[in-house]
Amino acid sequence: MIHDWQFDVPTAGSKHLPPDARYMEALSSQGYAFEVAVADLVDNSIDAGAKDVVIHFLRDGDQLVSLLVVDDGRGMGEEQLDIAMTVGGRRDYAPNALGMFGTGLKSASLSHASAVTVVSTTKRTRTAGRRWVMERAVSGFECDIVDPNYAQTLIDRYDNGRPILWEGTIVRWDGVKDFPKHGGAGQTDRYLHRTINKLGLHLGLHLHRFLKRDDFNITIAVEDVRTGTVYMNFGVEPLDPFGYPVSGSPAYPRRFTASLPSDADVTLEAHVWPPKSNVDEYKAVGSVMDRQGFYFYRHNRLVQAGGWNNLRQPEQHLSLARVAVDLPDHLGDVFRLTVKKAGVDASPEFTSAVESAVDPTGHTFLDYLNDADTVYREARKRSGTSRRPAIPPGKGFHPAVRETIEEELPAIPLEDPISVRWQKLDNEVFFELDRKDRSMVLNQHYRAAILGGRRGGLNDAPVLKSLMYILLHQAFEKEYSGSREKDNLQLWQSVLVSAARAELDRMVDDD
Known part of the structure; x- marks a missing residue:
């Protein structure tokens, strides 16, 4: 049976509707x-x-x-x-x-x-x-x-x-x-x-x-x-996101061809950054999760710096993977560029083409992702670090602290980050844990003493908050605390309250 919705919508003329000045x-x-x-x-x-x-x-x-x-x-x-x-x-x-x-x-x-x-x-x-x-x-x-x-x-x-x-x-x-x-x-x-x-x-x-x-x-x-x-x-100096001094793998960069049925082929230039790089070209692009993925260029202008465009979720182990993609002159139905030129929307057709992409030797793009993953893991093994994944820090932590922790500590995937905030609490406690909200709450009463009289802000007290994260992040990975953990929490509570009160006393003496 043929239904009406299969045909074009009939019209009866048109009228001019100019935009409102608003x-x-x-x-x-x-x-x-x-x-x-x-x-x-x-x-x-x-x-x-x-x-x-x-x-x-x-x-x-x-x-x-x-x-x-x-x-x-x-x-x-x-x-x-x-x-x-x-x-x-x-x-x-x-x-x-x-x-x-x-x-x-x-x-x-x-x-x-x-x-x-x-x-x-x-x-x-x-x-x-x-x-x-x-x-x-x-x-x-x-x-x-x-x-x-x-x-x-x-x-x-x-x-x-x-x-x-x-x-x-x-x-x-x-x-x-x-x-x-x-x-x-x-x-x-x-x-x-x-x-x-x-x-x-x-x-x-x-x-x-x-x-x-x-x-x-x-x-x-x-x-x-x-x-x-x-x-x-x-x-202004150029900041080349592929400007590493030496490749993280001698087999890279490689060029893969993604064949799009509805448009011209697209070349994927795949790179592997060297592990533990401290150069601006690597560090300044964004967080560990942000900087991996596709770097789309349109007429030599970078319009997206990182992101996998629904190909996969970002992972710590792919932090060295970056792929340069020069968009075709005519974007067709596969790519859409935002008005701000700050991102690219790619259709599922692109994702499928990438999954099937190969280089002239038959090496697949999925092989590349595995290679980038291996370079990261091998570097960890050589440095003797095989750290247990953790819930990453979030709002309230200084961006530099978040980035370093994300670099050094593998993140548990798909977990909401731990936030930290100041709030009024009983003066007998220095902190509280809100597992439901996944946040560390610090006692507002001691804030001025901790900051030494300096003006506070969202990401203030980075040293204290970093130490609190190191002490407490594992507590958020469990629904409740055992007797030993409760004893440790009480110990840290008592020591921190005493230290904060000492800071308050010192402020009074200085005045």
Whole structure:
């Protein structure tokens, strides 16, 4: 029997339904991380053929005021500017372009700033500018035309090869939501140090193939507009996730071919990192579980750093396995790239193709996974460590502590991590265990003494919390404690309460 649902849905005409102006609010709520949003702007600079890109933080004394991304790429005339500032503006992307959807500039900028100004100049057109202010955008897609004199003044600020010589573009963010609002120079300096370090690592990783070229540079700088002082001026270094000094296995790297029935074949370049590596190219990518897996590139731009895309679950024993995959120009139905270019969705067709992938010698991709597993295990044996798996640490532990524990201690798979938090408890106890919530609770009463009067935070007291994890993690692997374990818990409780009270007394004496 043939059912109605097997046919196309019949229609009776159509009507034009333009987006509500509030669509701009939705566009700016894409969940861009700060460094991901800035990277999207740098992508545009690369598409414009830029050789030098400057990411410029402007501060006025203690206050951060603006962020500018300046490049010496092909500029835009007024017509091109209008297209660039139109949501989903139609433009002809080059075959190797990093842009795709026509939304990156607007969504990346307005997710972090209340206003974005774009000023551009070419060899043949006068300097022009456009500006989106969020308030005016949501009230009716009203884009401001920047005064030509101001636009030229802004360009002149970066001319004579700093980096603009004859043409280039400036993207300026004002009202940046992430900037500290108060707190003085100390807070601003801490924010800049933390943010610039994270931004440099992100750009160095995701654009490492471009940064390795002799003709492309990214500079991050801070300028105090009140004094004209420029500081924290440094070039972003490439961070190659496959930049090991020597392979973890002499049989690798190997190239496997994954045959996709609906598209061209995809090459999987499989690598095995050397065990116990401490170089940034290995450590800075993410946690042990995050950094293994596929590294997808689109037109030489890294768009996903790690993850197995439903092929398998991440495991401690596969922490040395990384696979470079250059996506085809036409993604077809097999791959879908997120708007933020921060991840790839792969269809089950890709997973099946990977499971069947082979290299020219007949070595399979599944053999590769076993090889990477063996290299890890053999390294453990040589170092004399055959440690019992444990439930990993989670929220409340400093990220560096979590990473080290994950490196050193095999994780029990599919177990929720152990969290740690401060809470009001009876002064006669230092800690409590919440097995149901899988958390260690520390007595808030002793927090100030433990921190020595310093300001607390989510990941504070890393030494104490690390020691507590070492003492107590095994208690969460059982539903209840035996008599010997209860005695140990009471012992640790008594000693820690005495030590915490001694710290409190010392604080009083110092005062």
